[in-house]
Amino acid sequence: MTVTSFTAGWTHRAPTGPFASADREQVPPVVVRLPHDALRDESRRPDVPGRGAGAYYPPIARTYSKTFDVPAGWEGRIVRLEVQGAYRRAQVFVNNEFAGNRADGYARFFVDMTPFLRFGQPNEVRIEVRAGEDSRWYAGAGIHRPVLLHVDEPVHIAPDGVTVTTVRIEHDQAVVDVVTKIANRGLITRTVRVATRISDEHGAQVEGDESPATVPPGDVILVRQRLYIPQPALWSPSSPALHTADVSLAGSDDVTVTFGIRTVTVDPRKGLRINGEAVLLRGACIHSDNGPLGAAAIGRADERRIELLKAAGFNAIRAAHNPASIALLDACDKHGMLVMDEAFDMWTRFKTANDYAADFPQWWAADLASMVTKDRNHPSVIMYSLGNEIVEVGSGHGAGWARRMAEHVRDLDPTRLITNGINTFLAVVDELPSILEAGGGALNEAMANPEEGFNAISVSDAVTTRIEESSATLDVLGLNYADARYAVDREQLPHRIIVGSETMPSAIGRLWPMVIENPHVIGDFTWTGWDYLGEVGIGATAYAEDPDAVPGLEREYPYLTAWCGDLDITGWRRPLSFYREIVFGLRAEPYIAVQRPEHHDHTIAGRAPWGWSDSISSWAWPGYEGRPVTVEVYADADLVALLLDGDEIARAQIGTDRPMIAVLETEYRPGVLEAVAFTDGVETARTTLATPAEGVALSARVDRSVIRDTDADLAYVEIELHDPADRLVTSADRAVTVEVSGAGQLVGMCSANPRTEERFDSSTWRTFDGRALAVVRPTGVGAITVAVSADGLAGLSLHIDVAAQ
Structure with missing residues (x-):
């Protein structure tokens, strides 16, 4: 079996053909690397049929095409396309002939292309998708998951044909069953030897077996092998040890699957x-x-x-x-x-x-x-x-x-x-x-x-x-x-x-x-x-004071996100996330969140049960000095005292309105805000939140400095506004521009702002609460330079190396 990535060299465009409008024929196809979402870069409008459920994106249809060479040596083999997800109602054509389809946009499916191929010459595969008013949330449109090409001998291990099951775990061994499905698409009976090797998390072989299997033409058989692994490392959430099973047919067809040894009851x-x-x-x-x-x-x-x-x-x-x-x-x-x-x-x-x-x-x-x-x-x-x-x-x-x-x-x-x-x-x-x-x-x-x-x-x-x-x-x-x-x-x-x-x-x-x-x-x-x-x-x-707010569960355009996650779309933890961590018993330190003071005297017209307070962890509110502000402290304690520059300014019981939360009223003044938690009159923990110092500078960091030139890799660039002490500045938001050169491209940029008309394909976004995010995708082996700039601030550059696959 040969399985190769089939994600490069695709184009997409609006559907064309004898029944398409003439102007569509003039739109040039766009070259893309899968996985890809064709809907993301469409223009959002308040009047689209799906409205806010689909983030105000319109319904669309797209045609994805790819030309590829089929060697003459493939004649007599079985050639399949594995589509891991195409949204939605995908139809697959090979050399303009219908070869397969799938209605569900998330289902992984296989298409046998063999009958439609032209060996020894270029071939074309085309996948049509269409989406609109078919989801209660944003589902995108396009080939949004990877595509693979399978080339098999007539006698081969079927797709998804190796299954490993933990039978039992004993004090000195684990017993596993390896079941291999073998298909014979040839014209004669074949006997093959099925060899299975089990390797541990370090790559060392720990078990194996080999047995013959006779497969009549047109038949599919199952080969079961029971193996006994001595002293295995078990898979669990705290220790996710993984094993591999390599299964081959007489050395010609090799499939490797990863599995974990564990029981669930x-x-x-x-x-x-x-x-x-x-x-x-x-x-x-x-x-x-x-x-x-x-x-x-x-x-x-x-x-x-x-x-x-x-x-x-x-x-x-x-x-x-x-x-x-x-x-x-x-x-x-x-x-x-x-x-x-x-x-x-x-x-x-x-x-x-x-x-x-x-x-x-x-x-x-x-x-x-x-x-x-x-x-x-x-x-x-x-x-x-x-x-x-x-x-x-x-x-x-x-x-x-x-x-x-x-x-x-x-x-x-x-x-x-x-x-x-x-x-x-x-x-x-x-x-x-x-x-x-x-x-x-x-x-x-x-x-x-x-x-x-x-x-x-x-x-x-x-x-x-x-x-x-x-x-x-x-x-x-x-x-x-x-x-x-x-x-x-x-x-x-x-x-x-x-x-x-x-x-x-x-x-x-x-x-x-x-x-x-x-x-x-x-x-x-x-x-x-x-x-x-x-x-x-x-x-x-x-x-109630917002003149644009529309009553009801769904918010008005240009709202973009649900705004109900513990983590926002950039991956930044919101206050609720830290509250949950304390409730779970995983965090001993208290957490301070401050409700945005610009809304202190406003009337809450609606707070959905999926929401949290309109708060962030910040003590930087210029222009609100001396004005009232509401502070939330999350802690597993009885009482919390709030200090500003060492002087107590408020004190409250925890859990009065909601478990493990105290809500305190005070006035905003710059300084160091400190929350001290007490249980039975004894201090148990404290935390601080300081006003940033004067001066704002750009800060950027990449999650990994070395990535690989594959369709699955990305580099995430977290962009923040910092003070001279390297503290986040949430109160000085501004437009930030990202330029990518070298062996990569900018494939997405955003902030966490839930209500914006900014586009993900734009290279300039305004920070939200001091942060923005850029995503870089490799385009080849080499070096990538990411330049980050903002008006009035010194720019900076980051370097990312792209290694071969």
């Missing part, structure tokens, strides 16, 4: 255990977009996100609401991040005008198989989710769909848990009026607040009855915004195991003790761990 008394050790899921829901890159799933972007989420205290992610990319799973394997991979956002009922519900009845089984075969060698994946907030789960026929899907997944992979993210409100939405009437005034009053309303509905008899059957098909019941069921189910349904599959971020101080106290609840996944494009402003604070 769950029960309502002992909860989730990995290798026998109890684990609570400190989870983050994340969308698939990569901020300034749009929907492009470039490997380094996915890995950086996992690194930063892990550093912020998370040990699990939920891939909401579509299967994760291979690059993301590789990063989770490497860094010890647990994964709930999710299949669908809808089944048979539409949530948007043109979404996957139209395709689900025909494609569900194939798309589930695509997710499972992609995932089942990844030790990080511990749960498959069948869907998110599926309305059908409240009916018997919907439960039938859940059962069919669950058993299909178990046939493909019996080793992992199955869940479903159920929104109990939606499960009974058809009988909501009668539920409200039965609940009386208290329930109607609760409905004024989404968090309280969802919870009040969740414990109704109607919910208990209507989700019972579909929930019984699962290993773990995922509950979205229904934590009131935790205690109810512990008593009424003692065999039910629950995960908080989607929860309000601001409620973590209340929710995490519930997870700790209830062994049948195995974790919490906040919405969201990382900010994302679309569903604009669902976490933003709306002020």
Whole structure:
């Protein structure tokens, strides 16, 4: 087997042909390197059909094309295209002949190009995609994940044909099964020898086996080999040791897969255990977009996100609401991040005008198989989710769909848990009026607040009855915004195991003790761990004094992001992230956040339950000297004292309104602000926040000084405004320009500003709270120079080396 990257040399343009408008023929194609998002650089408008759900981007259609040579020596071999994700309704043509298609924009699929190839000459492959009003968030458009070319001998290991499963772990060894699927596309029976070698995390061979296999023409067989690995290093979130299995057919067909040796068990008394050790899921829901890159799933972007989420205290992610990319799973394997991979956002009922519900009845089984075969060698994946907030789960026929899907997944992979993210409100939405009437005034009053309303509905008899059957098909019941069921189910349904599959971020101080106290609840996944494009402003604070604010959940143009992540789209941790870390028990030091004083006397017209206070960690508010300001201190303590330049200016109990938070009123004066935490009258910890000194300078750092010339690598340049003491200056924002020369190009730039008309393909962005981010992609081996400049400030240069693959 030969597998090569097939990401270079593509072009994209608006569709052309006999039925296209004449002006489209005049638009030249644009050369791109995959993965690529064609929608990202389109102009946003307030009047597009999808409005804020899709970040005000328009619907588009695109044609991707590539010409490649097919050697004469390939005749007699099987040539396949592996498309890891093309959004959406992709159609693949080879030499202008239809060769395959896929409706789901996140499904990985293979196209057999063999019948359409012209050997010994150039060939063309074309992929058509179209997107619009098919998602409740920004999904992009284009070939947003890698494409690979497979060239196989007639007798070969099938794609996704090697599966490694941990059978058991003993005190001195691990037992694993290696199952290899071998296909014979030739005309004669062949006998091959299947050789398997297992190597440990250091690359040393620790086990192996070899056996013959006879494969008749047109047949596909399975070869099972049971191997015994002595004293293996186990994979876990704290110690993610990885092994490899190399499988070859008589030395001619070689496949290498990475795996981890670990066991996953769950029960309502002992909860989730990995290798026998109890684990609570400190989870983050994340969308698939990569901020300034749009929907492009470039490997380094996915890995950086996992690194930063892990550093912020998370040990699990939920891939909401579509299967994760291979690059993301590789990063989770490497860094010890647990994964709930999710299949669908809808089944048979539409949530948007043109979404996957139209395709689900025909494609569900194939798309589930695509997710499972992609995932089942990844030790990080511990749960498959069948869907998110599926309305059908409240009916018997919907439960039938859940059962069919669950058993299909178990046939493909019996080793992992199955869940479903159920929104109990939606499960009974058809009988909501009668539920409200039965609940009386208290329930109607609760409905004024989404968090309280969802919870009040969740414990109704109607919910208990209507989700019972579909929930019984699962290993773990995922509950979205229904934590009131935790205690109810512990008593009424003692065999039910629950995960908080989607929860309000601001409620973590209340929710995490519930997870700790209830062994049948195995974790919490906040919405969201990382900010994302679309569903604009669902976490933003709306002020009545803002003349542009539009009442409602979705905010007005030019809002760009949801503004509800613990980390913003640049990867910078927002105050809520540090609060969560304290709640998790992972941070002893207090944290200071300050509500923006320009809104101190404003009326909050709306604060979505997915939001946090409008605050940042800054004591730099020029122009507000002597004016009132609200300070938040997060700490696991009883009391906090606030000092300014050593003098106490305020004192407050912690936890009065929300666990582990004190809110203090004072006046702003420059200086050193200090928070001192006390428990039982004894100081336990303190932290400081200082006003920056006079003078502002540009600061920039690159995440890695050496990158590789691959389609998966990037360099991230973090740009900040600093004072002479190298402290961040949040109050002097200005436009910053980035120029890239040498063996790389600027492929994206942004700030964390949730409300902006700036473009990701621009080389100039205004900093937001003192920060901006630039992303550089290699274009060849050599050196890259990144020049950063801003009016009135001294410019600077960074150097990045690009090594060969």
